Amino acid sequence: MKKLSRQDMARVAALEIAEGSCVNLGIGVPTLIADYVPADREILLQSEQGLLGLGPKAEPGQEDEDIVNAGKHHVTLVNGASVFSHSDSFAMIRGGHIDIACLGAFQVAANGDMANWSTGVSDQLPAVGGAMDLAAGAANVWVLMEHCQKDGSPRILERCSYPLTAAGCVDRIYTDLAMIDMIPEGLIVRRMVEGLTFAELQKHTGAKLIIDPSCSIYG
């Protein structure tokens, strides 16, 4: 079985973003997506700082401190990019003008709930950033995360055990093992990595999965 690397997950997701989409990329694996958008496809990448039209990462020596992605890495602006205030940026996000928010997560539940800002430990600093706004406001929420925690416990659960970012917000999950869509009937597996059986995938998942009859190779 060949698990996907973080770069592979970003590459696969990038190829599935339709031309003309307006997309916000969160901290972690999602920000890697910017490097894999096909050159001939026009996609508007938004940064909550107040930028629309982000390009790939800046070449050494070309960095501008004021053009960064959600992870505060130096990126570029494409021709046609625009700059606006934080308020306008979140009006864009909360007003439903972002087609897809790609976010990292700790946990996703079978009912579409997502947890990605706090592990509930009281003396540790929680950090929400723009996640709650994106989860509540974007037209579609795609989660990119490893299928299991470091200790092997599942991240996809019947109900999240960590504090929620938003209820019922997730539309799609890309993990290192599979691509799963959220449909009214539940979690449907559209693709799995080569060499993995559905039974094995189910064993690594804390919620009931459905297999798409046309499930194909993931990677």
Place this chain on the structure above:
Amino acid sequence: MIDKRVKSLADAVQGIKDGSTILVGGFGTSGRPNQLLAAILEIGTREITIVANNATIGTDIIGDLMRARRIRKVVCSFPRGLYGKTIFDELYANGEVELELVPQGTLAERIRAGAAGIGGFFTRTAAGTELAKGKETRLINGKEYVFEHPITGDVALIKARQGDRWGNLVYHRGARVNNPVMAGAAKLTIAQVGEIVDLGVLDPEHIVTPGVYVDRLVEVKI
């Protein structure tokens, strides 16, 4: 003659009192008025409540203010450092600093509401989460919304690329962020600008912050 220019950073921050609520512009360190914050450290202001998108990223002026125990409370969306634990983690774990965690868009809109004289607003952000606990909620078109209060400050510290003696400001790229919004949300707004230009140089069509929102302007070439 309207002239909001002051000669030095010390003049810019003159009169800021202990216990002030200070709005600080920026996204991480982009667009943050670091030199004005350094001047606040210099004059010894204590018991500060900071309202900002981020706290300290690790080694920076907010971290210096925290190490000097000048900050009582932080209202922000992302208090974690970029490269592991910071002084904030330590002070927070010891109960030496208070944190009000606010979702980023809610923070931006609360400040906008404060600047615009709006008494609050309902948003779907944080509905059904821990950050909505104890807050008024309302069903609007069948969806749950959370009521959020406006934020205003005693002082706003902002950074711009250029300004003129009337206080008109323009910014640079993402460094615009919350600076133009905070400019209207405090009793005293102090801008550090990279360059002070003559009145009339800035195209009225391009001015982002009209001078009415700005009280003091200091040139910091960086």
